[in-house]
Amino acid sequence: MKEKITAEKVEKRSNRGNLVRSAFVFVGCYFVLLFIVFLMILISDFGNWQTYFTQHTNELISLVVSLFFLTGIVYIYYLFEDSAALIKPRNIVLVYTLLIISLIISYVFGEFIHIYSRPVAVFALLALFLINRRHALFLNFVFSFLMFVIDLFTEIVPATDINSEIYSTFLLSFIGGTVAIFLGEKVKTRGGLLLTGVFTAMPIALLVLLFNLPSIGDWIDYISSVGFRILSCIVSAILALALLPFFEWAFNRLTVFRLRELTSTDAELLVSLKAKAPGTFNHSLIVAQLAESCAVAIGENAELARTAAYYHDVGKLKQPECFTENQSDYNVHDEITPELSADIIRSHTKDGYDLLMEKHLPKVIADVALEHHGTMPIKYFYDKAIRYSGDADLKDFSYLGPIPQGKIAAIVMISDATEAATRAMPDRSPEKVEKVCRSIIEERMDLGQFEECDITMRELTVIKQTLVEALSGVHHHRVKYPAIQFNRDRQAVNTEGKDV
Numbered sequence: 001m002k003e004k005i006t007a008e009k010v011e012k013r014s015n016r017g018n019l020v021r022s023a024f025v026f027v028g029c030y031f032v033l034l035f036i037v038f039l040m041i042l043i044s045d046f047g048n049w050q051t052y053f054t055q056h057t058n059e060l061i062s063l064v065v066s067l068f069f070l071t072g073i074v075y076i077y078y079l080f081e082d083s084a085a086l087i088k089p090r091n092i093v094l095v096y097t098l099l100i101i102s103l104i105i106s107y108v109f110g111e112f113i114h115i116y117s118r119p120v121a122v123f124a125l126l127a128l129f130l131i132n133r134r135h136a137l138f139l140n141f142v143f144s145f146l147m148f149v150i151d152l153f154t155e156i157v158p159a160t161d162i163n164s165e166i167y168s169t170f171l172l173s174f175i176g177g178t179v180a181i182f183l184g185e186k187v188k189t190r191g192g193l194l195l196t197g198v199f200t201a202m203p204i205a206l207l208v209l210l211f212n213l214p215s216i217g218d219w220i221d222y223i224s225s226v227g228f229r230i231l232s233c234i235v236s237a238i239l240a241l242a243l244l245p246f247f248e249w250a251f252n253r254l255t256v257f258r259l260r261e262l263t264s265t266d267a268e269l270l271v272s273l274k275a276k277a278p279g280t281f282n283h284s285l286i287v288a289q290l291a292e293s294c295a296v297a298i299g300e301n302a303e304l305a306r307t308a309a310y311y312h313d314v315g316k317l318k319q320p321e322c323f324t325e326n327q328s329d330y331n332v333h334d335e336i337t338p339e340l341s342a343d344i345i346r347s348h349t350k351d352g353y354d355l356l357m358e359k360h361l362p363k364v365i366a367d368v369a370l371e372h373h374g375t376m377p378i379k380y381f382y383d384k385a386i387r388y389s390g391d392a393d394l395k396d397f398s399y400l401g402p403i404p405q406g407k408i409a410a411i412v413m414i415s416d417a418t419e420a421a422t423r424a425m426p427d428r429s430p431e432k433v434e435k436v437c438r439s440i441i442e443e444r445m446d447l448g449q450f451e452e453c454d455i456t457m458r459e460l461t462v463i464k465q466t467l468v469e470a471l472s473g474v475h476h477h478r479v480k481y482p483a484i485q486f487n488r489d490r491q492a493v494n495t496e497g498k499d500v
């Protein structure tokens, strides 16, 4: 009997396929890493490398094996801690590109400038901003180990200092990187990143001062070594700052800096939105606040949610006058058929996506613009068509999708609809807002809008509670002001200027 293939089995097979594929990517990265490390050994011993390779065959075999195990550990770490990251080979390539580039930088500084000038925190800072803090902490340990390996097998470190220096390399890389990660976590601007380098240098300087007290007569060497170590932390921050835009572009990564720049009031598309569609701009500002609060509440990336919400309706820039929030007395929809109206309205998701891609904004932001209405019907014009002709195909009055593919798109979808529905409500008591918000979420669940994003019922409840709190807080009842004002003689008069 033919085996019945269920959706669960297909998913299991696809997961297994992804894990096998990612294992191959790891093996590929391992060989590139090995090649780079061998190249460093070769450059370091240029002239007598053949003798080196024959004399140190056993050590080199143990190097090949230990790097293989190290790669295996990274794979196992991702398997248990973040298996979703393994689905996209680009994530693994990013980790190894960061490791290899940071190693090369350290090697070049150590070989050609000074052993103590190696920017030990550059990897940690790049990993922090391009991946995340948790992975950066683990990967910083891997990087420190690789630095240790380079020192062990190359001749960067003078033979006389071999033991103490190799030990301090591992310790200072690990401590410098870890300090940089904890300090850099709070940084929100590129300028702040430079300060991280300065502050990272402080504990490193203290450690070096206490670690290696000089004998009499070595004071100049001692001071220069401390100075180089301090400089290396500042150089780490400068290099991280210089390399971040390249990685942001090459790996389509969104750093907190890029997100901040995109939500600046000077950002090109936001300036256009403010000038050409002020109603949409104001709506987007409120949706951004709501989406940010919801993302914080369910542990999603708040900066990303805020940025995506800022841009979710930029497609309306094509015909801003066709959208209620930008209209005053004249309504273009009074003069066209409901079918044409629905067509104009629903095209703003695709227009937004195209515009964002054309302006080279990150794809994840453009995806939210495309998905924020999912396949929801445009009720107003569907109802109008039914009233006019007695019949209408719901398909012609529905957004074209796709439905939200991630939690951020789902958050923006709910925040957007709730803001629009509560905007004109005269009574925004928590009970009334809760009722509206619940019906918005339930309607979208009934219409399968959350079926392709992994949002849970618990998270939807938290989102609803967050929106109720935020909207009833924003629109709290104001105290009714008495209709009086004061004249120049400081006498109270009514608003018509008569004495009260």
Ligand SMILES: [Fe+2]
Residues within 6 Å of the ligand: 312, 313, 348, 372, 373, 416
């Ligand atoms: Fe929209």
Ligand SMILES: [Fe+2]
Residues within 6 Å of the ligand: 283, 287, 312, 313, 416
């Ligand atoms: Fe919207």
